[in-house]
Amino acid sequence: MHWNRDETFSVTDAQPSAEAELRRRRRVYTVIMAIHLVGFAVGGSLYARAWWTGLIIIIVTGPLQWIAVLLANAAPRRARRRSSFVPKALR
Template sequence: MNSQRRDNPVLITSAAPSYEDQLSARRRRYALMMSLRIPCVVLAVLFAEVWWLALALILLSVPLPWMAVLIANDRPPRKAETPQRLRPSRQALDAGRKR
């Protein structure tokens, strides 16, 4: 057994998340942003007597669909991390040569 274990695992691939994972995350973001529009419109109707508040809520709800589509269609950024490669220890190399 190797008694000198690292705390962080060795990254063996630099593959991006699967398309299905990306799509489900983008769908969740879209649904969340679009669900924020409904309360804005409902609150604008409830606060119709306070015209400036109702107007602010309506103006807030207007760009939400546009922003939701832009954010949902944007793919996640690529990770800038460099993979950790497993480097054989000097001890392992020396043990292999003695055999």
């Protein structure tokens, strides 16, 4: 691989560490599942009194479990590379 001397790298271009990525995935999964469980419990308790409200809450929070798993298993984010292009007139 040939390196260009004019090409510069930035610390912000670095990928997050494996531990940081795992922490982020766990946090996302935990938050979404907490919302799912609270919504499911509220929807279940409301179902006995106002069945339509409880049913709507259960239907809305139902897919959150699936979404949480998809986001937790998603590939790590890729850092966008900044263009280091500088016109010759400005060098």
